Amino acid sequence: MLPLWRGRGIREAGGRFSALGRELLGHWGAWRGAPGDSGACLVEKRLCPSSFLEPPPLGGGADAEEAEGQVPVASRNPELSGLASTDPSGQCRLAELLRSLMPRTLDGQITLEKTPSYFVTREAPGRIHGMSPDTKLIVVVRNPVTRAISDYAQTLSKTPGLPSFRALAFRHGLGPVDTAWSAVRIGLYAQHLTNWLRLFPLSRFLFVSGERLVSDPAGEVGRVQDFLGLKRVVTDKHFYFNATKGFPCLKKAQGGSRPRCLGKSKGRPHPRVPEAVVRRLRDFYRPFNRRFYQMTGQDFGWD
Numbered sequence: 001m002l003p004l005w006r007g008r009g010i011r012e013a014g015g016r017f018s019a020l021g022r023e024l025l026g027h028w029g030a031w032r033g034a035p036g037d038s039g040a041c042l043v044e045k046r047l048c049p050s051s052f053l054e055p056p057p058l059g060g061g062a063d064a065e066e067a068e069g070q071v072p073v074a075s076r077n078p079e080l081s082g083l084a085s086t087d088p089s090g091q092c093r094l095a096e097l098l099r100s101l102m103p104r105t106l107d108g109q110i111t112l113e114k115t116p117s118y119f120v121t122r123e124a125p126g127r128i129h130g131m132s133p134d135t136k137l138i139v140v141v142r143n144p145v146t147r148a149i150s151d152y153a154q155t156l157s158k159t160p161g162l163p164s165f166r167a168l169a170f171r172h173g174l175g176p177v178d179t180a181w182s183a184v185r186i187g188l189y190a191q192h193l194t195n196w197l198r199l200f201p202l203s204r205f206l207f208v209s210g211e212r213l214v215s216d217p218a219g220e221v222g223r224v225q226d227f228l229g230l231k232r233v234v235t236d237k238h239f240y241f242n243a244t245k246g247f248p249c250l251k252k253a254q255g256g257s258r259p260r261c262l263g264k265s266k267g268r269p270h271p272r273v274p275e276a277v278v279r280r281l282r283d284f285y286r287p288f289n290r291r292f293y294q295m296t297g298q299d300f301g302w303d
């Protein structure tokens with residue numbers, strides 16, 4: 001097994017480093033070298049040493065191009081959802097499949113994998129733990145009410161004619177909140193985290209604020225770099241705020257001289273949701289949020 005934190009990476013082996021955006025916001029899976037890794041090869045395929053767990057769609061397929069190529073990180077697109085799958089076909093086959101899909105990395109590089117549904121999939125902690133109990137896990141979270149509306153906006157963009165947000169969020173009109181609706185359920189972060197903490201200690205997690213990724217991208221990305229044991233390569237000087245887009249952009253993409261912003265689907269308009277509906281959801285989430293703050297030792301300021 002190779003020590004993945006040693007040395008400086010030389011290249012980004014294909015794909016993007018989605019971690020640093022909301023990308024950073026998401027679910028990434030990383031493992032230390034898988035059993036059988038030999039220290040003899042310079043270039044090899046191995047599973048990732050850290051995981052981004054992004055409650056979808058806070059970071060599902062978003063392009064986290066911010067730091068592409070600027071850190072010793074290799075990632076792979078498309079996302080792999082093997083560990084979140086309910087296919088009972090066995091850890092080894094999945095592990096081998098994932099490993100075969102990983103880009104080749106040099107000693108000292110980190111390979112990342114992200115899948116939005118990891119964080120909310122009951123089987124994922126056991127599967128990841130079974131592959132490598134020292135996996136690092138990065139979870140990007142944002143206010144669950146905004147997350148639910150964003151989730152709905154994404155579904156609506158693909159499913160015209162969808163019932164209203166309010167009709168889906170509550171049972172019987174304005175009755176109890178419908179926790180069976182995935183847009184609501186995913187925001188119960190404390191519950192999902194409880195499932196992970198049965199197997200992974202809190203120290204294996206980094207919780208990234210989706211809000212601060214917008215207001216202070218360099219600060220959040222700095223925390224990610226520290227967590228991964230990377231040199232702080234990405235800093236304030238790499239970002240500027242694009243007021244039209246409402247997001248930070250990279251001053252220039254690696255290897256180019258032009259600014260690079262997130263794709264068109266980021267920052268899509270949210271439907272107008274009545275204030276009473278938002279208020280009720282805020283009240284509903286408050287105890288879960290508080291519990292999440294206690295569990296993580298971080299106040300995300302949603303309440």
Ligand SMILES: Nc1ncnc2c1ncn2[C@@H]1O[C@H](COP(=O)(O)OS(=O)(=O)O)[C@@H](OP(=O)(O)O)[C@H]1O
Pocket residue numbers: 020021022023024025056057058059060061062063064116149150151153154210213214262265266267268
């Ligand atoms: N880097 C970064 N920083 C902060 N926020 C970000 C970032 N990247 C994506 N996003 C926001 O995440 C929301 C989900 O994005 P998508 O709808 O594209 O979802 S998905 O990634 O395809 O699952 C979506 O939120 P809304 O725009 O509010 O709906 C994205 O804008």
